[in-house]
Amino acid sequence: MTRLRTVIFWRIVIVAAVSFLLSIAFTYYYYNHILIGQMMQEDKAKLSQTVRQLDYMSDDISKFTFTLIIAEQLQEFYKTYDQLDTFDQFKALQSTFKFVDGYKGLRKEVTSYALVLPDGRAFWNAAGNDDYFSERLKESWYLNFVLSGTEYGFTEPHLMFADQKPTSETTIISYVVTVRDIEKPGRTIGKFIVNLDYSHFQSLLDFSPFAHLAWLSDSGNSLYTKPSDKQLAHLVHDLEDAANNEGAFRVNNGYLLVDRFETSGWRLATFISQSSLFDRAKIVLYLLGFFTLVSTTLILVLMIPAILRITRPIMRLYNAMNAVSSGNLQTSVQISTGDEMEKLGNGFNRMTSQLRTHIEESIQHEKDKRELQMELLLSQLNPHFIYNTLNAVIYMAQKQGNEDIVRMVAAFIRVLQDAVRTGGDDSLVPLRDEVALLKDYIEIQSYRYADMFKVEWALEEESLHCLVPRIMIQPFFENAIFHGICPKDEPGTIRITANESDSLLLLTIEDDGIGIEPERLEEIWETHEKKSSPGLRHIGLNNTKRRLEHLFGSHASIQIDSEVGQGTRVSIRLPKLNQNNL
Known part of the structure; x- marks a missing residue:
């Protein structure tokens, strides 16, 4: 034990000294190279998630718009409107509005839309031929989009009435797409403008976890700033030459994160200050320092290596x-x-x-x-003597032409042979063999109780290959005769069924006898073994239940359902086994 104590002592001294020095260096390294990096990665993931949400919204709106402009109804309107008389023009316009309104009702963010012909005439669904929307097209939000030469995309946010019942102008962001003749793709036949509620986008950005956030268009215009942080937007403009303005950039007093939309030229930027990073990390740093101090003390005081x-x-x-x-x-x-x-x-x-x-x-x-x-x-039983004697009885019965005695004694011999069989691995037998033995037993009982019962069989072919405990069905069949059929003084029916599923074998023995009162069910389990008949080996109901528990545990069960005057049904559930499972 002296050697063990010496090793423990020197290990404590070395570990305590080295761990204290390394913990200081590690804390500094961890904050500057690992912790800040982890926080930046988390913020980049949050920013990317916000971008994906906006990207999904914009892509969804784009698909909605393109679905409409290739529709036959809109194509026909753009190509034939100028060729119609005034009445037909009005009729065509209303029909087109009705068609688009059917789709608009599915999009809660769409406040209105407009059809613009090549000559600049605009038809706003909120006011028909009213000049209000045509005047809006002279504003910078639309003119800048047209001058950009873009075929389709979002405009800058702008003010206008949302619908035909205006109370005040609200902030709208429009999606403009150039409409082409689908039969002649090189021919431009107009523009289709979908006006969207800006708050639909704003609400998503307002609830983002960033204190500073800027949403910029592909042309660099600010679509959203939080909290009206124009300075952040200008900071993004100053980084035009840095990695296509996408990624993480070190700036004064912090970091700038910029992510670009896949389906458009939009960018989303956030500024993370050094002070905010430290505020988020200080609890980790404090805990790290605290645990370093505590662990060093514990090493010295409690001799952790020796204890371990x-x-x-x-x-x-x-x-x-x-x-x-x-x-x-x-x-x-x-x-x-x-x-x-x-x-x-x-x-x-x-x-x-x-x-x-x-x-x-x-x-x-x-x-x-x-x-x-x-x-x-x-x-003591000398079974060979009994077999020889019974075979002599069969010979005499055959000689006298009494086939009933021949069948009964032959069945009795087979039952007796199974009853005295011992040893070996024969506790489980195929259901086919068990049924054959039961039929011999039924043959014997049919002579004893002539015309008192009949047996119906419903056995699935696949179930006959499943393994069951030997002499398992006989006690329940015997119970059905003695306690169910015989007491009612009239012929009865006993039905035996067998079917299997993926993992279970289900056996049922059902009779239409006098039934069993509920309070007598437990008594039958406890006393049935004491009422065994002399002669053949008798296996009682309680013994059968114990055999199933011994062989299968909780995977096997016996359930008795009985109604007085109607009959009794015994359901036996066993695990599905065959020779390959053993």
């Missing part, structure tokens, strides 16, 4: 012992510390190994004991 060296093997032994106490005797523990803990671990492994051996020997002893008892019983 001792407690880790102890925890392994503790977990292994818990596993053994829960019944997992395959547990072992690996401890390679080279000290007393390793000896304890090796002793634990020897103990569990000896315990497994003892339990396996005990199980084998009990199995041998049961087989010996069964062999002793069978030796």
Whole structure:
């Protein structure tokens, strides 16, 4: 233990001194190279998310507009309007307005729209031939768009009435697209203008997490600033030569983040000051410094390395012992510390190994004991003598032409052969074999209770290959005869069904007998075994239930549903097994 204490002491001294020095250097490095970078990446991701949302909105509006301009109704209006007389022009205009209104109702951000002919005449859906919108087209928002030579895109925000019932002008942003003849794409036949509620965009930007935000058009005009931060927009203009004005830029007192829209030339910019970065990071820095101080103190006071060296093997032994106490005797523990803990671990492994051996020997002893008892019983019964005697009875019955006796005794021999079968791995048999044995039992009972019952079978072919416990159905069939059919003094029907799903086999034994009162169901489970008939081996209902629990655990169940005067239904659910599953 002296060597262990010496190693622990020197490790404590070295770790305490080095960790304190490194923590100071790491804190400085972490803030300048890692923490700021992480915060910038988070802000870039938030900015990109806002850009994607705006980009999605603009792309959605673009698709909406292009869907309309290629529609036959609008194409026909632009190409034929000047060729119509006044009445037909009015009729065509109203028809086109009605067509577009059908689409406009699906877009809550669309306040109005206008059809503009090549000569500049404009038809605003809010006022028809009124000159109000034509006068708006002389303003800079539209003229700048036309001068840019752009085929389609968004204009600058501008003021105008939103609809035909104006109270005051509101801020609108318009989407303008040049309309071309779809039959002659080189021919321009007008423009289509969709006026959008600016607040639809503004609300998204107002709720962004940035204190400073600027939305710029492709021409550099400011579409939105927060909070009216014109200085931020000018700062973006000053960086025209930096990476196509997209990315992160170091500026005085902070960083500038700029992201560009995919579907347009728009840009979204935000300014993040050094002070705001420090405010966000200071809690981390304070915690880092605090934990550095605390951890150094704990290393010196509590001797963490020594504790870990001792407690880790102890925890392994503790977990292994818990596993053994829960019944997992395959547990072992690996401890390679080279000290007393390793000896304890090796002793634990020897103990569990000896315990497994003892339990396996005990199980084998009990199995041998049961087989010996069964062999002793069978030796007293001398089954070969019984088989020979019954075969002689069959021969005599055949000689006398009594086929009923032949069938009954042959069925009895087969049932008897199965009843005295022991050993081997035959606790589970195919349902086909179990049904064959049950039919022999039914053959015997049909002579004893002539014309008292009939049996209906509904067995799926696939289910006959599934494995079931031996002599599982017979106790329930016997119960249906003795407790269901016979007491009602008239013929009855017993129906046996079997079907399977992906993981379950469902067996039902149903009779139309007198039924069972609810308070007697539990009594049947408890007392049925005591009422076994002499002769054949009898397996009671309670024993059958225990066999299922032993073989399948919670994956198998027996349910009895009965109604007095109507009959009883026994449902058995088993895991779906076949020879390949074993």
